[in-house]
Amino acid sequence: MKTIVVCSGGLDSVTLAYKVAAEHKLHSLISFDYGQRHKKELDFAARTARDLGVKHHIVDLTPVGALLTGSSLTSDDIDVPDGHYAEETMRVTVVPNRNAIMLAVAFGAAASAGADAVAAAVHGGDHFIYPDCRPDFIKSFQAMQDHALEGVKDVKLYTPFVNVSKADIALEAGRLGVPVDLTWSCYKGGETHCGRCGTCVERREALELARVKDPTVYVDRDYWKQARAEHRARQLAAHVPASASASAPGNAAE
Numbered sequence: 001m002k003t004i005v006v007c008s009g010g011l012d013s014v015t016l017a018y019k020v021a022a023e024h025k026l027h028s029l030i031s032f033d034y035g036q037r038h039k040k041e042l043d044f045a046a047r048t049a050r051d052l053g054v055k056h057h058i059v060d061l062t063p064v065g066a067l068l069t070g071s072s073l074t075s076d077d078i079d080v081p082d083g084h085y086a087e088e089t090m091r092v093t094v095v096p097n098r099n100a101i102m103l104a105v106a107f108g109a110a111a112s113a114g115a116d117a118v119a120a121a122v123h124g125g126d127h128f129i130y131p132d133c134r135p136d137f138i139k140s141f142q143a144m145q146d147h148a149l150e151g152v153k154d155v156k157l158y159t160p161f162v163n164v165s166k167a168d169i170a171l172e173a174g175r176l177g178v179p180v181d182l183t184w185s186c187y188k189g190g191e192t193h194c195g196r197c198g199t200c201v202e203r204r205e206a207l208e209l210a211r212v213k214d215p216t217v218y219v220d221r222d223y224w225k226q227a228r229a230e231h232r233a234r235q236l237a238a239h240v241p242a243s244a245s246a247s248a249p250g251n252a253a254e
Contacts, residue, residue, distance in 0.1 A: 002027045003117040003158060004110045006102060007056075009044030011203055012121035012161065014183045015173040019160065020119055021052050022176060027115045028055040032102050034095070035065030044184040051182075059105055068095050099132035100141065103157070107145050111153035123161040123169055125202065135162055166202055170210035180207065181215045195220035201227045 003020045007013040007029040020026045029052075031045045042058060049056030099120070106118045122133035131137060142157045149155060161169055173180060185203045186193040193200050195218030204224035207214040 001025060001116045001156075001158070002114070003119050004106060004113065004115050005029050005119045006106050006121070007031055007045045007048060008121075009041035009046075009048065009183060010121075010185045010199075011173060011178075011180065011183045011206075012123060012166075012169050014044070014048050015169055015176065015178050016119055016121040016161065017048055017052060018176040018178050019172060020158075021054075024117075026052060026054050027110075027113060028057060030057045030059065030106050030109060032059050032061050032105070033065075034061040034068070034098065034102075040189045041184045044182060047182055051179075057109070059102075061101065061105075064101060065095075068098065097132065099130070099137075103141060104145075107149065107155050107157075110155045111149050114153070115155065117156040117158045119158040119160075121161055121169075122159055123166060124163050125166045133162075138162055166206035167209040170206040170212050174210060174212035180212065181217075183216075190219070192217040192219055194218070196223045196227075200224070 001024040003024050004027050005013065005017045005020055007017055008031060017026065017029060029045055029049045031042050033039060033042065046056050046058075099122070103118065103120060106120075110116075110118050122130075122138070138157060138159050145155060145157070161172075172178075184193075185199045187197045187199050188194045193203075193216055195201075195204065200218065201224040203216075204214070204218070204221070205228060208224075
């Protein structure tokens with residue numbers, strides 16, 4: 001299956017590129033400049049393409065990205081939140097319709113190149129935040145493309161991670177020998193990974209759970225432990241009945 005991989009340069013999409021190269025036929029990588037906060041990730045995607053011996057295409061969507069406001073990934077005046085990835089605060093990182101736009105371009109490129117599939121690294125941990133990472137979206141997008149390319153080219157959307165966790169992807173990275181430190185996840189785009197933003201925390205936690213060595217340099221390498229503990233505490237508190245909370249010691253009116 002000749003496949004084009006949508007590659008941001010992050011752990012998920014780079015692992016997917018290595019998986020396709022090992023199990024299918026990797027045609028090329030395609031990345032997108034949509035006016036994101038930093039372009040650093042694109043350098044890592046380019047490095048991956050060189051290492052895997054395939055072409056790398058960067059599509060300039062900056063005029064489109066300028067219209068997709070309201071996200072901390074496209075607006076410098078909205079801070080990237082720190083903390084655990086599974087938090088309501090991460091919704092500020094949603095870029096409206098981003099995956100639908102990118103995939104539509106990638107499918108056109110695949111049809112023109114005679115490729116059989118477009119691969120995207122959406123995964124189960126993204127479902128609660130990003131609507132265009134959910135299984136229903138994947139199924140509907142495929143149906144739409146079947147109509148759009150009817151009689152032109154049969155192109156499939158390959159999303160092997162859509163129902164698995166980030167830790168499962170980290171396991172796959174270890175199995176495939178992915179150079180973890182040559183991927184970029186941090187939303188802040190500093191000299192090194194910050195270790196505190198949602199994606200850094202998610203990355204650190206996943207690699208630890210998978211027991212995959214992570215030589216990546218982080219400004220705050222161990223913050224993920226605090227973020228996870230605080231997240232679990234909030235989850236626990238949310239499940240405590242109101243009556244129990246009201247009768248707990250220290251809750252009497254003073």
